[in-house]
Amino acid sequence: xxxxxxxxxxxxxxxxxxxxxxxxxxxxxxxxxxxxxxxxxxxxxxxxxxxxxxxxxxxxxxxxxxxxxxxxxxxxxxxxxxxxxxxxxxxxxxxxxxxxxxxxxxxxxxxxxxxxxxxxxxxxxxxxxxxxxxxxxxxxxxxxxxxxxxxxxxxxxxxxxxxxxxxxxxxxxxxxxxxxxxxxxxxxxxxxxxxxxxxxxxxxxxxxxxxxxxxxxxxxxxxxxxxxxxxxxxxxxxxxxxxxxxxxxxx
Numbered sequence: 001x002x003x004x005x006x007x008x009x010x011x012x013x014x015x016x017x018x019x020x021x022x023x024x025x026x027x028x029x030x031x032x033x034x035x036x037x038x039x040x041x042x043x044x045x046x047x048x049x050x051x052x053x054x055x056x057x058x059x060x061x062x063x064x065x066x067x068x069x070x071x072x073x074x075x076x077x078x079x080x081x082x083x084x085x086x087x088x089x090x091x092x093x094x095x096x097x098x099x100x101x102x103x104x105x106x107x108x109x110x111x112x113x114x115x116x117x118x119x120x121x122x123x124x125x126x127x128x129x130x131x132x133x134x135x136x137x138x139x140x141x142x143x144x145x146x147x148x149x150x151x152x153x154x155x156x157x158x159x160x161x162x163x164x165x166x167x168x169x170x171x172x173x174x175x176x177x178x179x180x181x182x183x184x185x186x187x188x189x190x191x192x193x194x195x196x197x198x199x200x201x202x203x204x205x206x207x208x209x210x211x212x213x214x215x216x217x218x219x220x221x222x223x224x225x226x227x228x229x230x231x232x233x234x235x236x237x238x239x240x241x242x243x244x245x246x247x248x249x250x251x
């Protein structure tokens with residue numbers, strides 16, 4: 001991915017504001033007004049006339065080969081179309097509240113399903129499933145803001161899906177905690193490899209200049225290599241059960 005040009009990356013994965021507006025059947029002016037009102041996700045990248053790429057997450061990168069403009073993830077069209085439907089039904093003034101409420105309902109349902117079926121969300125749910133409303137609302141707020149400011153358009157492959165957004169974010173948290181550990185139990189390696197594969201499918205590739213600072217680099221590439229090394233150590237014939245330290249992988 002680092003070897004790909006910025007122009008090729010954006011062309012492969014994003015749409016200019018003109019292209020995106022046309023796909024959604026609206027004008028660029030209407031698109032801009034919906035973004036400004038917080039009713040549709042903002043673009044994830046901007047390129048200025050000097051070729052400076054501004055990433056909503058990683059900041060500015062000079063001397064790129066990309067054409068000037070704003071770049072939207074095509075999957076965010078789902079959110080824009082929902083916004084248009086809600087505006088048509090309740091009016092512009094009330095659309096923001098309606099959209100936020102609908103998002104929260106879906107996001108909470110997904111959190112509960114992930115806690116039950118994929119991995120525990122300990123700040124939101126007790127072992128018996130009892131919810132922590134304050135923690136859940138905090139997660140909803142963070143997710144909504146990240147959706148609207150273009151962050152999820154940058155880092156989530158299917159950013160039009162609440163389930164995909166929540167799954168990617170929670171897996172990233174979980175895997176990051178394990179990646180920071182000096183020691184990983186042998187029994188945890190296979191489950192972590194499974195979760196890492198799900199995460200790899202859920203995350204975007206990231207633009208070339210930001211890849212080295214991305215979660216994909218840290219988790220899929222670096223932590224993935226560590227897990228493969230530890231898995232190889234653990235599978236050696238007649239190996240005694242051990243706690244596998246990070247230092248072992250460097251041998």
